[in-house]
Amino acid sequence: MGANEIQDHGVLRFLTCGSVDDGKSTLIGRLLFDTKTILVDTLNAIERTSKKRGMEAVDLSLLTDGLQAEREQGITIDVAYRYYSTGTRKYIIADAPGHEQYTRNMVTAASTANLAIILIDARKGMLTQTRRHSYLANLVGIPHLLVAINKMDLVDYDQATFEKIKADYLAFAQQIGLKDVRFIPMSALNGDMIVDRGEKLDWYDGPTLLEILEEAPCAHADRDERFRFPVQFVCRPHDSANPELHDYRGFMGRVSSGVIAKGDAITVLPSGATSKVADIQIYGQSLPEAHADQSVTILLENEIDISRGDMIVKTDEAPAVTKQIDAMLCWLSETPLDRARKYVVRHTTRESKAILSGIEYRLDINTLEKQGADKLAVNDIAKVTIKLAQPLAIDPYTENRATGAFIVIDEATNNTVGAGMILQAS
């Protein structure tokens, strides 16, 4: 039971996306149900609701339709997060709505996911939405895609249907450059190939959905990453009762990627000041090294000026520092982008005023066609050039999601209006 007694494979965050009737909510309901995450009172509540709506069987999709408005309309309007554990791994599911107008929710859900399940209705095959979801999952840098060909029960569990859809998808995957794609036939409604294999899919000898999830690599596993440490907070205790703390200067943050060890040579960006790691601490304990995802405090050998928004990197693997970037930008706000205005870009823990100096093209994500554009509306995706008032230490998003991502904030409303993925310094 306890974290120390059994092997703990950490946390896997994944995303489910599909068209309205692909059975996405049923799939999630099935995963929760078959891993015994749904408890009796929740099940009773959805049984009551199912009956009230005149349905005979329990509608597992009701589990994921959380908000009152959604229950009234019978649709899913916002990303919902669900949790289950298998004892060896904890799962966080981001359930993204499939409707056309909710591209921004899909991008939001995808931003923290390490694997995406793309649902296809076996009767319908690939749809425009399948292409769109796959493109977005790839754009937002999800390393592992799993194409779940669902509702196999409605096509008599026919292998040829599965193989046809798989071939169609692979042709498309090659077109947009998808690499790690796997396919699985299933019936979420009957539970075939989710947790249990069922009896109808004998011709499929690959792993079940749960087996694939159990073995999928976590976010930073098997990757040779460069060390990036955005400083969140500087700790200067000024405790007069404790003279040892008089000169204490701890730089607090979470390791975005890579590994750092005591004695490593570091550079602070954007200033370029250099030093060595004197100690790595957490809660009074000294660590020999810190790994990606760990929240720690770093102490340096000499006193240099560092504040929130600076980034500590290893001297021999420094990123580019730039005041102009090319990026893919997804516009999230109902208020269109106004090129005459200044916005704020937030990148790691650093903020800068920004001007959108050019739109190279807007992408039609249904046809993947590049179009000219001089403004961006909600759900638009475009390749843009952004000028910054402050220098940022950046990596291309495809190499490092943490240091390649940024959000755009509208200071007039404080709202988050854009999500960006850096291509390069320009």
Next chain:
Amino acid sequence: MKTMSKTLSHLDWLEAEAIHIMREVAGQCANPALLFSGGKDSICLLRLAEKAFRPGKFPFPLVHIDTGHNYKEVTDFRDKRAAELGERLIVRSVEDSMKRGTVVLKSPLEPRNKHQSVTLLETIAEFEFDACIGGARRDEEKARAKERIFSFRDEFGQWDPKNQRPELWDLYNARAFKGENIRAFPISNWTELDVWQYIEREGLELPSIYFAHQRQIVRKNGLLQPVTEVTPLKDGDVAETMVVRFRTVGDITCTAPVESDASSIRQIIEETAATTVTERGQTRLDDQTSEASMEQRKKEGYF
């Protein structure tokens, strides 16, 4: 030189994420507070704050909105824990709002949970807090499953579920104008079982009523209602003495214990892993009214 990162255990990952969230609040907000009730979730928040900010002081005071209907074991624990940490504790009471006339009860012993919202908003205004850190979890309830980690509240303290700020990567947006407020939830991604496992791993002390003890109760609608000064026996009630523990502690009038002889964290974890009823379903008398009751309260400013 190739150096591969180790994969963190699920508790280490959750802890690191929560610390990052707390440091973002401290880094982005001018005057935050941490809501500490003496309950298990906020007890975890305090350990996370220690890990986030020691050897420094916490960059925020602890705040409790006391309904006046809390178990003494819990409020005593609250005071003791704040003193041990050497951190500032601010307590504001729903009863003060009643005296001011901003909270009006329909009946003297009615549940006061929903009235906490009024006192919380008054406290936020009094101290001009721009952010409150809370111990809410997304697994608690359907409406919470869709709430952001940094959740924006307007000047009336309202949460608008259909108009939430997009939240991408770990780039949290804590900006708010004067009078508005951010609620930040560092343990959003934790489940009840994660909380208990963390308490065990960290050896955290809890108020005694979390463990099995004898208590006079009345059975009502499948729940156990404790017999107390504010929930006295009514005509026709049959009191029983039973060995129980609380899965969650809150206002006495709306928090029910469960039958259990678990007297250690380990035994509680085993029960939690094997349980068949959700935490709120078994223990919250106020969430049963309608399927949307939590969402309704949050729209009105509940944390």
